[in-house]
Amino acid sequence: MNINGPMKMSRSERLQTCHEIAERLHEVYGERIIAIGVYGSVSRGTDGPFSDIEMFCVLGEPSESSTPIEFSYEWSSGPWKAEVNVCSADVLLENASTVDGEWPLTHGPFFAPLCLYDPKGFFPTLKEAAESPTKEDFRHAINETLVGEMYEFIGKLRNIHLNGPHTYLPYLAMQFAQYGAMLVGLHNRKLFTTGAMVLPEALELPNLPDGFDDVARMVMSGELTDSSRIVAACERFWSGLEEWAVENGYVIHTARIPF
Structure with a gap:
């Protein structure tokens, strides 16, 4: 198969891929996961035929002896690209409540992610943190x-x-x-x-x-x-x-x- 960069994908296909990634995250991180969401153009419903996938995977609070988690998986499967930000809840809440010079461009994802999994209501708390700066x-x-x-x-x-x-x-x-x-x-x-x-x-x-x-x-x-x-x-x-x-x-x- 000859693949030359991103290829056209429908929104329904992209959302299905998001769910497949979420299933894999559950396999890898199990009960440590407290929320999974999609952000960017997919969450806004404005994704185009060649848009990539951007997701949060939020893990529970680390124990006192462990280090807070913050890293990303970013890859291309060939016809599409995805990025999954894996981080501890406290790290994401701190990021959301911080204002820096690129806040107008970087903080939109904290306000309205597309929820794929959130049994404890973490994403409303994330929005509150994003609204907290003075x-x-x-x-x-x-x-x-x-x-x-x-x-x-x-x-x-x-x-x-x-x-x-x-x-x-x-x-x-x-x-x-x-x-x-x-x-x-x-x-x-x-x-x-x-x-x-x-x-x-x-x-x-x-x-x-x-x-x-x-x-x-x-x-x-x-x-x-x-x-x-x-x-x-x-x-x-x-x-x-x-x-x-x-x-x-x-x-x-x-x-x-x-x-």
Whole structure:
């Protein structure tokens, strides 16, 4: 049989495969399993003919002498691909309650997995954990992203504008757009539905920093060959971010040495 990457599969076939994987998980982990669920496009009902399978396998609390479990099986059978995240309940709950710079893209699975097995009602508890972060948690994640990503990007942009190579500018523009969208999502506590929709969904949100629109639309259009245009758009966005941070009480600049 000649297999060249993912092949078309119907939703019913994909769901049947999910159940087969769940059966195998029960064989491997037995009574240690407290919940199995599907996340991603399959859980949302938006999977396409070539979509992969993403699942949780949640294990009971470890004993005091054992190490919390967190790892993934990720494989391709040939015509389809699957990933199963196997983790202790406490690990998954902690992950769900943590806010980081990519929260708008990574935390959707914690809110509405497609349940295949959950006799003790773990998934509602997981949703409660995902809803638990405070305004200060989001503010901290925004501050970290402004400094840890955006400040570094503008430094790299200025270095490249002076010294090259300009071939790196399109990638930087994409980074500006992606992490700009994360900032907007964090500010609005908005979860994006999928990676493919991050930029268009971010553009629909309120309180956008000045310049984000231009960078995002430039990236979505693929018009990334004009180096001077990229530099100008990203510089305008950076200025907009500095103003936006002041207006909303976020912090980019601190004391010279804050410790």
